[in-house]
Amino acid sequence: MGTVLPLSGARRPVLAQVGGRAWTGHRSDRLSVRRAPAALTGRKTWKERVVSEAMAASPSLRGRSSAETRSAIVDVIRSEGEISRTELARRSLLTEATISKIVKSLLEDGIIVESGFAKSTGGKRPVLLRLNDQKLYAVGITLDVTRCVIVLCGLDGAEVDRCEIEGIGQDEPPLVLDRVARALQQLLDGRGTRQEFIVGVGVASGGRGFSPGRKLDATFVDSWEPYPVEEELSARTGFAVIRENDANCAALGEYWTTGGSPTRDFITLYLAYGIGCGLIIAGGIYRGVSGNAGEIGHTLAVANGPLCWCGRRGCLDTVASPRAVTEQIVANPTLRAICDVTRETEFGVIYRRFGLLVKDGNEPARRLFQATADHLSNAVNDLVNTLDLDLVSLAGPGFADLGEEYRCAIEEQLATFALTRGVRPITVRLGTGSADAAARGAASVVLHRELTPHRSVAAP
Ligand SMILES: [Zn+2]
Numbered sequence: 001m002g003t004v005l006p007l008s009g010a011r012r013p014v015l016a017q018v019g020g021r022a023w024t025g026h027r028s029d030r031l032s033v034r035r036a037p038a039a040l041t042g043r044k045t046w047k048e049r050v051v052s053e054a055m056a057a058s059p060s061l062r063g064r065s066s067a068e069t070r071s072a073i074v075d076v077i078r079s080e081g082e083i084s085r086t087e088l089a090r091r092s093l094l095t096e097a098t099i100s101k102i103v104k105s106l107l108e109d110g111i112i113v114e115s116g117f118a119k120s121t122g123g124k125r126p127v128l129l130r131l132n133d134q135k136l137y138a139v140g141i142t143l144d145v146t147r148c149v150i151v152l153c154g155l156d157g158a159e160v161d162r163c164e165i166e167g168i169g170q171d172e173p174p175l176v177l178d179r180v181a182r183a184l185q186q187l188l189d190g191r192g193t194r195q196e197f198i199v200g201v202g203v204a205s206g207g208r209g210f211s212p213g214r215k216l217d218a219t220f221v222d223s224w225e226p227y228p229v230e231e232e233l234s235a236r237t238g239f240a241v242i243r244e245n246d247a248n249c250a251a252l253g254e255y256w257t258t259g260g261s262p263t264r265d266f267i268t269l270y271l272a273y274g275i276g277c278g279l280i281i282a283g284g285i286y287r288g289v290s291g292n293a294g295e296i297g298h299t300l301a302v303a304n305g306p307l308c309w310c311g312r313r314g315c316l317d318t319v320a321s322p323r324a325v326t327e328q329i330v331a332n333p334t335l336r337a338i339c340d341v342t343r344e345t346e347f348g349v350i351y352r353r354f355g356l357l358v359k360d361g362n363e364p365a366r367r368l369f370q371a372t373a374d375h376l377s378n379a380v381n382d383l384v385n386t387l388d389l390d391l392v393s394l395a396g397p398g399f400a401d402l403g404e405e406y407r408c409a410i411e412e413q414l415a416t417f418a419l420t421r422g423v424r425p426i427t428v429r430l431g432t433g434s435a436d437a438a439a440r441g442a443a444s445v446v447l448h449r450e451l452t453p454h455r456s457v458a459a460p
Helices: 046-055 066-080 085-092 096-108 173-191 229-237 246-257 316-320 322-331 333-339 347-359 363-387 403-417 436-451
Strands: 112-117 127-131 137-143 147-153 159-166 198-205 241-245 266-271 275-281 391-395 427-430
Touching: 066 085, 066 096, 066 127, 066 436, 085 096, 085 127, 096 112, 137 173, 137 436, 147 173, 147 436, 159 173, 159 436, 173 229, 198 229, 198 246, 198 436, 229 241, 241 246, 241 436, 246 266, 246 275, 246 391, 246 436, 266 363, 275 316, 275 363, 316 322, 316 363, 322 333, 322 347, 322 363, 333 347, 333 363, 347 363, 363 403, 391 403, 391 436, 403 427
Parallel strands: 137 198, 198 241, 266 391, 391 427
Antiparallel strands: 112 127, 137 147, 147 159, 266 275
């Protein structure tokens, strides 16, 4: 799954098969490894490597189609946040004249804007370029049980407007999509944003993805899973619609808006009612054979534990998801009294009160929190060991109140038990801890597909 580093000329490393871990020579390594200076080895610096790989599978863009080149240049501007023409030319190995031509067309199309000046290195101060957040927009939508969120994001993935309408509830999909389409139109009308300035619509939804026409196991399929949301919402709005599961959306949102690099794989643990995980591998979502990769909630947490809706016992989802936490509170008279809730209290209220009690240091609440945090940390540790990662992000409404507490617990686990803890530090980053994480991410899925198609999300 790793990205192949570009090698110059015919020099290729001699590979030797060895046991044990690979040590990178990072200063925190327990082994002392002397490295030759980059100037002597001819290796690129980490930053040059990141950028050249962001551009394409090849370190040079020479000889690639103009569409691929343009797409790759946009991706570098996104990844860097701001960059000058000269720097783009230096890193892409293209001439400044070629870069100027591409930049001119991107400026004319409203994809990028000039955003100020870089520091002078002796001569004229270079003009910086960044993605335009004022002209073209992507729409992101979450379809949630209690509420549906619609966000409008600029090309940099940042939210510029939003609205919220009632959730799916028990309504059938056509009715919900009617509501969503009306709310989207009102949002655009209210801002005076014309249809032609919308790049596309992304929909984040829970559940599994199914290929159309495939026979389903009717024992545990909800009506949304096989429903053709893309076609139906597209017919109602006139926009191109792409659907992705909420955890994948949150992960790609993190990638798009935080300067993610194709050479730094990471996972996003997504907490809403249940637990999901988005895997960003080589600059795109890893989707698996059927588009359902990342179902960390259905990995084993407790042998012979509680029965999960998927049919297995002891899934992570049954012991550590916000839904499981609220079920444990409601089933326990002590916790029920402490949280001042009844069996009829709404999920969000129970979870919020639980969060406040944990923050206040309430002992029974903290014990329950610690148990769920241990389960989550162990599951993340397994993935970090399996994929050899050094970055984990956390996103979703389940982290809204206890995000920092969960972040610390997971980071401590990884610093103590991850196999590669001595090879390099493993960062746990708290991302968007709200219901908007998946909606913003859904907009990023659209931007990723439309603006940087050389790395687009592949359909299952
Ligand atoms: Zn399960």
